[in-house]
Amino acid sequence: MLAAALVGGRERLTRLRFFGGSVREFAGLPRDARRKILALDPLGYDVGLSNEAIREAWLKKVLSELPTGASLLDAGAGECAYKKYCGHLRYVSQDLAKYDGTGEVGLQMGSWDTSRIDIVSDITDIPVPDASFDAVLCTEVLEHVSDPVVALKELERVLKPGGTLIITAPFVSTTHFAPYHYATGFNRYFYESHLQYRGFEIVELVENGNFFEFVAMLLRHVDVFAQRYADEDCSKLERLAAQIVLRMLGRMSAKDKGSRELLNFGIFVRAVKRLGP
Structure with missing residues (x-):
């Protein structure tokens, strides 16, 4: 034991x-x-046990660096696990709120409480005006979205120019939260391609693990x-x-x-929405 x-x-x-x-x-x-x-x-x-701890430490650091009073949307917030690091921010949570912790295949949580979600909606259609938030957090969510590229477009829409987008997602993952599991993961080229196209400048990209x-x-x-x-x-x-x-x-x-270029746990991205075209 x-x-x-x-x-x-x-x-x-x-x-x-x-x-x-x-x-x-x-x-x-x-x-x-x-x-x-x-x-x-x-x-x-x-070895092999550090994934969650390193991700959480990075998120805690990045969230703490956001200015006091800034508005933050936690997109796909689930059980709002990172709200505890947002006491200095105006925190708003969003989630589809359909997953209940159970499913027929893969890894499941057993229970999942989304009762504290502020905005219940699809992440590709969030009912807020353009440029509503100073920052957007989207952590371990994109693999659960049927069209992650459209989701990035929506996150860009709700973010103010000059605002910060914070993303984490697996590089590779086993089936979990099924049936809401549409991709096994994303490599750095996904972010470098789609975020640049959507008008973001990547200021930090971390490949976690190797x-x-x-x-x-x-x-x-x-x-x-x-x-x-x-x-x-x-x-x-x-x-x-x-x-x-x-x-x-x-x-x-x-x-x-450098074996992380072949395989890693996941990628953390901090990007800034450009002020103009």
């Missing part, structure tokens, strides 16, 4: 085994607890998916072999020289 123990009032990691049943336990922990465990990992077994990190993430899910799709359990020897491979992937990731 993966465990974090309280010893003398301090959190201390007592054992790490990020595979098989321990993956499920780790995924079920609160987000802050997962971060603390990763920060304490002395063995390098955190080939080795991504392979490690997949490896951590083999046991769970084997049980679900093959009615199989990995043996103790197979789990040990997986841990050895994880150590190898961690070593290679630490020495990585």
